[in-house]
Amino acid sequence: MDWYNEAPQWADHGETVTMQSGAMTDFWRLTHSGITADNGHFYYQRQTGDFVARVKISGKYNALYDQAGLMVRVDESNWLKCGIEYIDGIQRASAVVTRDYSDWSMLSLPNNPASLWLRVKRQGSTIEIEYSLDGADYQLLRQTYLSAAQTMNVGLMCAAPVGIGFPVTFEDFTIQSA
Numbered sequence: 001m002d003w004y005n006e007a008p009q010w011a012d013h014g015e016t017v018t019m020q021s022g023a024m025t026d027f028w029r030l031t032h033s034g035i036t037a038d039n040g041h042f043y044y045q046r047q048t049g050d051f052v053a054r055v056k057i058s059g060k061y062n063a064l065y066d067q068a069g070l071m072v073r074v075d076e077s078n079w080l081k082c083g084i085e086y087i088d089g090i091q092r093a094s095a096v097v098t099r100d101y102s103d104w105s106m107l108s109l110p111n112n113p114a115s116l117w118l119r120v121k122r123q124g125s126t127i128e129i130e131y132s133l134d135g136a137d138y139q140l141l142r143q144t145y146l147s148a149a150q151t152m153n154v155g156l157m158c159a160a161p162v163g164i165g166f167p168v169t170f171e172d173f174t175i176q177s178a
Contacts, residue, residue, distance in 0.1 A: 001155060004073070007041040008165070017043065017170040019158050021066070026161035027081055031102045037161070038076050040067075044155030050178040051122050053154050056135060056171040058115040061086035063163025067094065068170075070118050071157035072127060074147045081157050082129045082141065084109075084116055091116075093131045095142040105142055109133070121178065124148070 001012070009020035019041060026037035047053075059068045061084065069083015077100050085094035085106060091113065092106040109116070110133070117132040125148045130138040146152075156170045 001043055001045050004042040004044065004153070005039050007043070007158065010043070012043075015172055017156060017173065018167065019043070019156070019170075020167050021068075021158040021160040021165040023160055023164045024162070025159040025165075026065070027071070027079065027096070027098075027157070027159060028161075029077065029098050029100065029102045031104070040081075040157060040159030042071050042073065042153070042155060042157050044071070044073070044153040045175065046151055047154045047175055048151045050124070051154065051175050052178050053120045053173070053175045054118065055156065055173040056115050056117050057083055057168060058171070059084060059158070059168035060166050061091060062166055063160060064088070065159075065161040066163055066166050067161075068158040068168040069094075069156075070120050071153075071155060072120060072122070072146065073153045074149045078147050078149075080127060080129070080144065080146055082120065082131075083118055083157070093141050095129050097142070097144045097146065099146070107141070120154075122146075122152070123178065
């Protein structure tokens with residue numbers, strides 16, 4: 001796996017990857033505030049064709065917009081990130097799809113769960129984002145067009161847009177051809 005904006009502290013122990021997000025980091029483009037940020041942390045591998053990526057995430061979110069999850073990236077203007085985003089003391093399942101401009105959707109999760117499971121499926125230019133509170137029962141969060149590019153970078157993402165950073169653990173990350 002490779003890094004785009006390496007996290008200040010991290011360890012890859014095979015089935016478990018830990019990261020400490022750096023302060024004032026994010027992935028975002030233009031919408032609402034006009035801000036473009038491309039300095040979040042992304043630990044990825046290249047994937048060609050259709051795929052299914054899965055991971056379990058657990059973080060110690062404490063500041064507004066602390067976030068961790070999966071990212072699928074073509075380039076700085078075409079990507080998606082999904083996972084937990086911490087807003088007003090509540091963990092939310094979040095998805096940001098960016099095609100020049102970022103487009104954000106989210107929903108509140110019950111009782112700030114200790115962990116969240118994510119599954120991202122690519123079929124052609126379409127991506128489906130699913131989440132689970134137990135690793136078995138998945139719910140569709142979003143379906144979107146991303147890109148017709150044959151090869152994309154797929155992996156683990158975290159960022160702390162306004163905070164000092166936080167630790168996150170990713171477990172059982174897999175990517176399988178579909």
